[in-house]
Amino acid sequence: MKPLFLLDPEITYLNHGSFGACPEPIFADYQYWQRELEKEPVQFITKRLPQLMQQSRQALADYICCDADDVYFVPNPTTAINTIMRNLDLSPGDEILSTDNEYGAMDRTWNFYCRKSGAKYVRQPISMPVISKEKLIEEFWKGYNSNTKVVFLNQISSATALIFPVKEICDRAQQLGLITIVDGAHVPGHIELDINALDPDFYTGTLHKWMLAPKGSSFLYVKKEFQDRIDPLIVSWGYDSESPGKSRFIDYHEFQGTRDMSAFLTTPAVVRFLEEHNWTDKSMSSKSLILQNYKRFCDLLKTTPLCPVSSEFLGQMCSVPVNTQKPIELKELLYSKYKIEVPITKLNGRFFLRISCQSYNSQQDIDTLEKAIIDILNTTDLIQ
Numbered sequence: 001m002k003p004l005f006l007l008d009p010e011i012t013y014l015n016h017g018s019f020g021a022c023p024e025p026i027f028a029d030y031q032y033w034q035r036e037l038e039k040e041p042v043q044f045i046t047k048r049l050p051q052l053m054q055q056s057r058q059a060l061a062d063y064i065c066c067d068a069d070d071v072y073f074v075p076n077p078t079t080a081i082n083t084i085m086r087n088l089d090l091s092p093g094d095e096i097l098s099t100d101n102e103y104g105a106m107d108r109t110w111n112f113y114c115r116k117s118g119a120k121y122v123r124q125p126i127s128m129p130v131i132s133k134e135k136l137i138e139e140f141w142k143g144y145n146s147n148t149k150v151v152f153l154n155q156i157s158s159a160t161a162l163i164f165p166v167k168e169i170c171d172r173a174q175q176l177g178l179i180t181i182v183d184g185a186h187v188p189g190h191i192e193l194d195i196n197a198l199d200p201d202f203y204t205g206t207l208h209k210w211m212l213a214p215k216g217s218s219f220l221y222v223k224k225e226f227q228d229r230i231d232p233l234i235v236s237w238g239y240d241s242e243s244p245g246k247s248r249f250i251d252y253h254e255f256q257g258t259r260d261m262s263a264f265l266t267t268p269a270v271v272r273f274l275e276e277h278n279w280t281d282k283s284m285s286s287k288s289l290i291l292q293n294y295k296r297f298c299d300l301l302k303t304t305p306l307c308p309v310s311s312e313f314l315g316q317m318c319s320v321p322v323n324t325q326k327p328i329e330l331k332e333l334l335y336s337k338y339k340i341e342v343p344i345t346k347l348n349g350r351f352f353l354r355i356s357c358q359s360y361n362s363q364q365d366i367d368t369l370e371k372a373i374i375d376i377l378n379t380t381d382l383i384q
């Protein structure tokens, strides 16, 4: 599959997780929309765009299983979580229950909110290695008390690359009357996503990571009962619209003045591409590579997996704990000397070599990484 992507063939690319990668046919569709816009900006933006955006929202909604009027496009999950944050009305002492495995930008967003509101952001510690789903859930709920008003968690963590049991946690949160906010940045196109079945109050995900869309395409889903309470992050023509669409929620949030919507308009082409290339099967092959190689890398680095090596916790990524005092130098060396793009992630003072597998990767890429690590172990003091 690698020739289908725009990636540099000289680089062993094992970091799909950070920013995704876009195949040529989808990128061509992206450029097609940009050219359509430039051909006749007035006609395109004022006449064609509303209908085209509706089609894109529908294609997305069908893919993630929700109503097309309950979801709108945003550039990234940070924008989505900031929109929710700006609309929460917590009192001093109220608590947002989360985990100590969340994405840094989201931790910062909640810290900001709590400084302003007097609410408390609870990063509930999750023991590593994770032993079982039940144990993880039990640990999570130890952070609950009568002040807890909101549950916020990622479905697949960034630094540790673990799948979290969000369904079980959302179900219990609902029984307790809590607001549920899920950061599913890594989920669409990676593991199954059925928003209707999961039934969160808010859910954000990206299309530009595992769905292969061009950069800057993500979404925010908001359950109907919350939609009237959510002000737009940016107020523009869609507010008190002179030509209202059928959903006020979409009008309020989608229109933000002059902007290039081309990345969003690729959604029908994105979904078609995934179907035409049997992406579920391709994803399964990448997941098998992760399951086959995780323990092997942990053994090489004399560390242990962060979870049972199974599809319950692992998708197309795994994070191998690495003992290093020099994570930046290690990452730089892997790139400059061995031409391998792979991140060293950091969480709670620990470092991880996070390996991503996408359809353009093969066992050969993973073997290239293994050889480089062996060489680094033999020739440097970067890894203890």
Ligand SMILES: Cc1ncc(COP(=O)(O)O)c(C=O)c1O
Binding pocket: 017, 018, 076, 077, 078, 079, 102, 103, 105, 154, 156, 157, 158, 159, 183, 185, 186
């Ligand atoms: C859990 C999680 N949330 C959010 C994001 C991305 O958010 P943004 O693109 O807004 O920085 C990532 C990216 O890796 C992530 O892993």
